Amino acid sequence: MPPEFPDFRLGTVLATSFTGTLSERHGDAVERIPTPHRLVDWLAVSGLAVDSCTTAQLDLARELRESVHAAATAAAIQDALPASAVHVINERSAQGRAAAILTPEGKRQWRLGSASCVEDALSVIAADAVSIIAGERDGKLALCASPTCRAAFFDTSQSRTRKWCDMNTCGNRQKKSRFHANRRRNPVSAD
Numbered sequence: 001m002p003p004e005f006p007d008f009r010l011g012t013v014l015a016t017s018f019t020g021t022l023s024e025r026h027g028d029a030v031e032r033i034p035t036p037h038r039l040v041d042w043l044a045v046s047g048l049a050v051d052s053c054t055t056a057q058l059d060l061a062r063e064l065r066e067s068v069h070a071a072a073t074a075a076a077i078q079d080a081l082p083a084s085a086v087h088v089i090n091e092r093s094a095q096g097r098a099a100a101i102l103t104p105e106g107k108r109q110w111r112l113g114s115a116s117c118v119e120d121a122l123s124v125i126a127a128d129a130v131s132i133i134a135g136e137r138d139g140k141l142a143l144c145a146s147p148t149c150r151a152a153f154f155d156t157s158q159s160r161t162r163k164w165c166d167m168n169t170c171g172n173r174q175k176k177s178r179f180h181a182n183r184r185r186n187p188v189s190a191d
Helices: 014-019 036-045 055-076 083-095 118-133 167-185
Strands: 099-102 108-111 140-143 152-155
Touching (some): 014 118, 014 152, 036 055, 055 118, 055 140
Antiparallel strands (some): 140 152
8 A cells, every 4th residue: 555545444334434424523633535436445455345436425424424433433332323324324234236145154244236426435444333323233342541542443353341442552652651650650770
């Protein structure tokens, strides 16, 4: 991938991974799908390969991303779901023509109605969001403990007490920050 683009932060849950295409929402926001081609790249690594994407389709994707983020955040804090977010998620879910298929290895894979239909890929993401927000899957929605991130993520850990959307980024950054703060408070003499 070109060096001018930030890496994708991929998780195991499609809908919340998609919301991670905009990170550090409460700090210096990082847009990970700034161009239509970059959305094509994200969809490909997420098992939803499409041939192309227009600027209008990128706008639809970003609208879905923000709607999933808003609804997942509300669900995580047990607040009412925003009606506008629910509307967008439902519209995107209903507009697609994707089908779940079984591979010879016994895995689920998505077959899109057309290789160039971003809307089909978005419908899969929206359906995944419906599944986790409605509580149909084993796990719970939570918010990242990083004050600059606060991303919604789907916690499938055994204890359901995970604190970070991604241990390698937000968790590591917070642990480093605490370590350095402790060292400043308790300097070790070099005797």
